[in-house]
Amino acid sequence: LTFTHSVASGDPFDSSVILWTRAVPKSLDGTTLLPDQSVPACVSYRVYTFPTLSGKPVSSGEAFTSYDVDWTVKVEATGLKPDTKYFFQFADCANVQTVSPVGMTRTIATAAKHVNGGDPLTFAVFSCSQYQSGWFNAYGFAARNTSADIFVHLGDYIYEYVQGGASIGRTVLGRELATIHDYRQRLNQYRTDASLVAAHAKAPWITDDHEVADNTWKAGSANSNDSASGCTWSPSGACFTDRKFAAIRAYHEWMPIRQVDASDKLRIWRNFKIGKLLDLTMLDTRVYDRDLTDQLNHCDVVVNSIAAFPNRSIMGLAQEKWLYDTISRSQERGAVWRVIGQQIVFSQLNFGGSFDLVRPSADAWDGYRANRGRVLDHLYRNKIKNTVILSGDSHANWVSDLAHPNDTVTYNPKTGAGSIGVEFAGTAVTSPSAFGAWITPAAANNISRQLVAINSDLQWSEASYRGFFTLTIDSETLNATYYAMNNISFANLDGFASANFVVSNGENKLSRPVAGGVVKASVLKDV
Template identity: 70%
Template sequence: MRSLVFTFTALAVGSQATLLLDRNLAYRSPFIDHPEHGLDTTSIHARHVQHSKRQIIDATPFKDEHYPNFYGSDFSNSPFVWNGGLNFTHSVASGDPFDTSVLLWTRAVPASSTGALPDQSVPVCVSFKISTSNTLSPVIDSGEAFTSYDVDFTVKVEATGLKPDTKYFFQFSDCTNAETVSPVGATRTFASPDTPADQVNGGKPLTFAVFSCSQFQAGYFNAYGFAAQNTSADVFVHLGDYIYESIGSGGSIGRAVLGRQLATIHDYRQRFQQYRTDVSLSLAHQSAPWITTWDDHEVANNAWKAGTSNSNDTAAGCSFSPSGACFTDRKLAAIRAYHEWLPVRQVDTHDLLRIWRNFQVGKLLDLTILDTRQYDRDITDLTYNRARKSIWPLWTIPHPNRSIMGFTQEKWFADTLSESKRREAVWRVVGQQVVFSQLNGSSFRFNTDAWDGYRANRARILDHLYNNEISNTVILAGDSHANWVSDLAHPNDTTTYDPISGDGAIGVEFAGTAVTSTSSFRANIAPAAADVISRQLVDINPDLQWSEGSFRGFFTLTIDPQWLNATYYAMRNITSPNTDGFASAEFSVKNGENKLHRPVAGGKVNAGALKVTVP
């Protein structure tokens, strides 16, 4: 033990002093080039060195008076690196796989039998290793990283030098005690961008499990556990609302959230800590890599570029801020906590708010992840502006300068679609937050908080697909707390699009229900009652082919060069931890058809309402 502590002390005062801090990406992401917002590892190192001098400087000339501290007056008991024990309190996770690297994550909290924990001057050292074997031998990559209270004791490192399209296993341990280890996690890399489509994933279909909207107080996160244990998902994709900023008692299930409505970095960290105690969520993170994006509730309800429903840095000032924080401070705190707690890469060091990014998975597909909520979204329905009728003209007239994503992201998205076609990827799968297709409700009211509130922006994207003959585009959505499956076409254009045959469509949308959040039809609505509403909706909306609004759950996409198949799963009970679920509907898209394959869902579903039931 003595030699190990000395090794780290020597390293800390050497020229490579900040290496172990910098290796933990949680310190720098997403503020690498913005020290005024982020954490300066040089300053943190200086704080540690100031403490470590007590370990390496001859104390003979000095006289220390006794004063209370964690270790008493004898500084020799105060290690430069914490060696009093660690708890890996939230298991492990991985995410954002490339062809030769993947991010690994854990949380390492100091533990002590005496209750004496380190002060801010003592870092925690964690080591990691990754292997193609679950025995973790041979080791393909390994290393060490520091963490501390500055980043909520989270650790996010990049494992590099990996083989493409390969499954891996990884584990963290305490640098000062190799016997203290985390659970073993499973992850994988993607195929190299130039890998032929029929060779991706060893020639087997690649499966994504897709989730959204997991509210802690609304129920147990059984969908995650079901996916981990009962599907062959290779990668988990989360489309947002991973956490919610709101509070609640959990009602009859007693699943109350801690703290208050989120406003500060402490608030957001506490909420992540609590969410990640859910057994199913922990298992899902341990089982496969995740690719995530945020929706609104990672910050606050109905977020847009200058505010939310109740905290706006606008002419309204902070009068809509019961949490005690204005929007800008709240958003920066939320983004920092998000990057600490999730294995997500920082995309652009000069753009700390950018989460939109693209994954090239061989020639099989491009997985494009958008941000239609936080990045540069024009004003949305904030409830209070609904009464002033200031929001309604914005959707009744398709203003050309109105954007749900901002014009920088919109141009990047169009270029990414075109580049995907140019490089001859078979499929283009687009993960984003809100329902893209037009949804006219039974009361003839549109949801202006979705793409229906940004009609010109939607038209530009559809025009780009049609005009450039970009085939095999599949848009994913969450947010709505219900299931929707649609052909992609210009809304109400039944002259070029046939709702029965699907001819004239340019792609498909799969929108999924929530993991737990309450149905948008109404709370606790029974399947039969929800199906009545679904029947009305599929009759009203030409593009909409299936609707279901009772069950909580998720869906999977299984992709090979010829077919993309979507299977929707419904959880029967989220009031207790279980894996009681069933497949509610299955859909297919054939390469080159640009529509749902007919008969839609094979003409039969186990829940909800179909528009087309016969060929």
Template identity: 70%
Template sequence: MRVLLFSTALLACAAATRLLDNNLVYRSPFLDDVSLAHDTPAIQARHVEHVRRQMEDAGSFDDQHYPTFYGADFGNASIYFYCTTPFIWTGGINFTHSGAGDPFDTSILLWTRAVPVSPSGTHQLPDQSVPVCVAYKISTSSTLSGKVADSGQAFTSYDVDFTVKVEANGLNPDTDYHFQFSDCSNPSSVSPIGKTRTMPNPNTPANQVNNGKPLTLAVFSCSQFQAGWFNAYGFAAHNTSAQFFIHLGDYIYESLGNGAPIGRQTLGRELATIHDYRQRLNQYRTDTSLVFAHQNAPWITVWYVADNAWKAGTADSNDTTIGCSFSPSGACFTDRKLAAVRAYHEWMPIRQVDADDKFRIWRNFQMGKLLDLTMLDTRQYDRDLTDVYYNTEVVNTIAAFPNRSLMGAAQEKWFFNTLSESKDRGAVWRVVGQVLFIFLYAAHPIFLDLDAWDGYRANRLRVLDHLYNNKISNTVILAGDSHANWVSDLAHPNDSTTYNPLTGEGAIGVEFAGTAVTSGSSLGANIKPAAADAISRVLVESQSNLNLQWSEGSYRGFFTLTIDSHTMKATYYGMRNITFANLDGFATAEFEVKAGANKLSRPVGGGVVAIKAGALKSNGTN
């Protein structure tokens, strides 16, 4: 009997630890390195240590357990003396945020934050040894009244800022789903119902993806809290048919700024510690448009540490005596990066790609035979020295060196293989998310961007050479980071020998670069449309920018890609006012690419631009 009781106790212990492991946040940033990841058996042991139920007679104890939590009978607690169910928090949960991300064809990540409600009349959190138990379910029914496709439970705790990230499995490809979280101890306490979607199976014929209807992606970058309200997210979620939201970087900023005049004062200080990054992510996620967008579409994202980050530092921090003191936050780069990465994995529905490879998150999504979406990491993974403001001239002198890489050798090799494999498997389109790729020559002095591909010119040529030499068609590069809109044919910079900017002949693809959600324009802070258009006109007409076909730099916003097996259409949207929360936006321009053409359709933008936003090259007609 003693052996049986001990075995039962071990099973209960394993079940408790399993509910911690069900929450994928505990695996960030490394699953197998206890010094960096979270040791879930140790957390479980801490829970058990404080469970006084083990030591008292069950008959006189006010049972606050979730009934039969592990399918066991808790009438006699002494059975579980060795390793038992901990108490779970029963004082109520506030589901402050929820969302979904990194979808596959049969699974998707679901995310929420489940904050214990403070005891009545206090502002204190519950005992930190008490875990919060969260249940989830996912269904094709918008009311979750139909058959449940998957369900489960997971623990969270203060160790991971009360965040929960679980993987819903066994789903049907290319299908809309709805999901909801609830309090294990009070199933009537629930989060809002969220909407998400799986990707088509990689082998789904292109003309059958999304039931034969065009697939739409919404593309964003550069969301600075203090600069304005995130109206672009809400506009996209409310007013477009986008099935997937793609964020190309700068989801948060580490700086403070002055958002007080518009009610957007940032909390805390310049980001450095895990508390700093958690606080900032939390504050960003209070924006109503961002909350709604996360609840109504799956997100695919890349991360952010600090301004102009590269493999050994940022604009104001690195691992030197000077570098650790130079930052206003007093942070060394490595500590800052670890904090940022951990908080990001806690707060974002993103998969851990490779735990043993420099925080790798570059990854590829196969959306049937319609397209491959390749998300690069052109900031954190392994990029060489960038422009950190005091070294601009130095970086400019080495920008063309052949050994410089924006991606690092391993990612670059993977990227080239991914492009080739995409062609070989018969995908119609190759869509690549990263930073501004085209070379904007110095027709205007602010456009030599050494923090993007301008600082890694040989690396850019290697990408183009791979596309040309391997005859890889239908490549569409998506770009953020520049805080303005740019549309270009993809060709070797200013190669008038093989590329014709009037007809597009000789191009190997197209680049759609989007402006910021709120961050200030690279054409000038708060620049008005007329002034921005004047600069854009100079840029697109310059003989130094043959590839550039359209430029617009006043409006903050985003763009969508509507894709089928024959055509890709990009629609750009501008927000009229970001100084308060609203959904007042409009389409500024539309562009089209035909499969196999590898260039923008002529006349570019139909020869006109809606609402006269921005400037076309020769009006796109001759």
């Protein structure tokens, strides 16, 4: 066997974690013939408390893989101690000297205990990594230059497109994705990026958003919908539902994610109780039960005309009810923070019509205004404290207080009084800026300056740099640090911290002065 894509781990619980690798049979000695694809391969795994892998393993076992699952291996390492770091390795059952690289992982704290005895917990948060748009330097920077305990990914882990990339040596293989072979091939290629490999081996990941296609909703995407004409978009003739299930299958093969509900294979919305410190609630605002969204701007006028309809939902009624119950129970059980991870910008972004580079997105929560209103109403009505929403998708950074849109009566943009929480929305790992591909910082800042002026709850906007952000959380404060990569046209670890924001326990707003009054990229609201 050969371990072609190193190792990964994910979805940590207090006593178990998912471990992942890919073990492909080698060609027979002296030949180029592939082994019999009908014969499964056996892989063993061992988990240790020391990086030297010394002593008796605390968890071990064997698993079989085969051509049917693209030679991927996913196992649940059980019997682990809560809130503990571990090291793991896979081996060929038939030749124990053939081993994978060593991976690092951890469990989370039990619901009744403090995390790390009160020490901060750090998340690194990413979204939107397009292979042909640049090198995944943000992953490598986070793995090597931050103390992140858990990596969180908020969607667009892969892209279905094939265009571009030649100028920087990053062209993708295959065609626009439609079949199980297409999705497996794309995931395979993405997972060869050295920075992504390092990040997966460094810490457990918690991911969301089945990677299907652009602007996905429950019955279609930007260019493939469940209709007679929608089945002719690709050479494969795949309809959207066929495409969706192929993508979901490949996603579960290649990602260290749990199957949440065996009777509901579409479901990835789930909750992680991390001691008394926080609940991390992961939503699916893309695939599960989302109503019609913008289709490559072909129907944005239609979607905007129905955006405020009370029966429109971005996640479906079942998931919506589950969300309200989950965050209410989180406060009832005494968790300090409620962190909600989801794919798209939650706060209203009014672009004012004064420039052409950016415009309102009917694909974000702005296309589901009544649904957003219900979420905010639940927070206000039940006095839910310390809610922080994480967002991706927009390829730009946005930091906002959470309040009802255009409400300057009960919400004060200067002091933050009246806010019910905070949103941290992150830029892309590599995907082009929402303000225009390769836009300069100066040009992007001019747009941001207008946006923070006309959006009452928006406190910072930045859209030139690609990057990520971290959340460092303890019982008193939540610190969000944004990182900017200087150049993604080649592999490097050249980046800097562009801004830092603080949220204090019980304040439900960004601490003032916002970002300490100083950022190293773009502009803050002028108050």
